[in-house]
Amino acid sequence: MPLPAIRNGTVKRCKARTKSRNLEQCLCPAAYGTTVCNKHGAVHPDKRAKGKSHGNYKKGAYTQDKLQQQTEQIAVLRNLEDALIVLGSIDNRTRGNKPNGYKDIQTLEQVGAFLLELENIKTSD
Numbered sequence: 311m312p313l314p315a316i317r318n319g320t321v322k323r324c325k326a327r328t329k330s331r332n333l334e335q336c337l338c339p340a341a342y343g344t345t346v347c348n349k350h351g352a353v354h355p356d357k358r359a360k361g362k363s364h365g366n367y368k369k370g371a372y373t374q375d376k377l378q379q380q381t382e383q384i385a386v387l388r389n390l391e392d393a394l395i396v397l398g399s400i401d402n403r404t405r406g407n408k409p410n411g412y413k414d415i416q417t418l419e420q421v422g423a424f425l426l427e428l429e430n431i432k433t434s435d
C-alpha cells in the first residue's frame with residue numbers, strides 16, 4: 311500500500327520496477343530531484359559525481375562541460391556560415407543538426423550584431 315502522500319498525488323512515486331513484486335512499480339516516494347527512491351539508487355543532483363570524480367571518466371572528451379563547450383563552438387561556426395551566406399560568399403549550407411543556442415542569421419544587421427558579439431567573445435578569453 312503506497313504512502314498517503316503518493317495516493318493524494320502530492321509526491322512523485324519511484325519509477326523503479328521490483329523483481330519481488332512481479333515487475334510492479336516501487337511503492338516508495340521518489341527522492342528530491344530524482345525519479346527513484348533511495349533504495350533504488352537516488353543521489354541528490356548536487357552530490358552526483360561529475361568530471362574526473364565520476365566512475366566512467368576516462369579522458370574527459372565526453373564530460374558535460376566539454377560537450378557544452380563543443381556545442382557553443384559549433385554554434386559560432388554555424389553563425390559564421392550564416393554570415394557568409396548573407397554576404398554572398400558561399401551558396402550552400404553544411405548539413406547536420408542545429409546546435410543548442412544557435413540563432414539563425416538572415417539580415418545584414420544580424421551579421422553586424424553577431425560580429426560584435428564575436429569580438430566580445432574573443433576579448434573575454
Ligand SMILES: [Zn+2]
Nearest residue numbers: 324336347350
Ligand atoms: Zn524505489
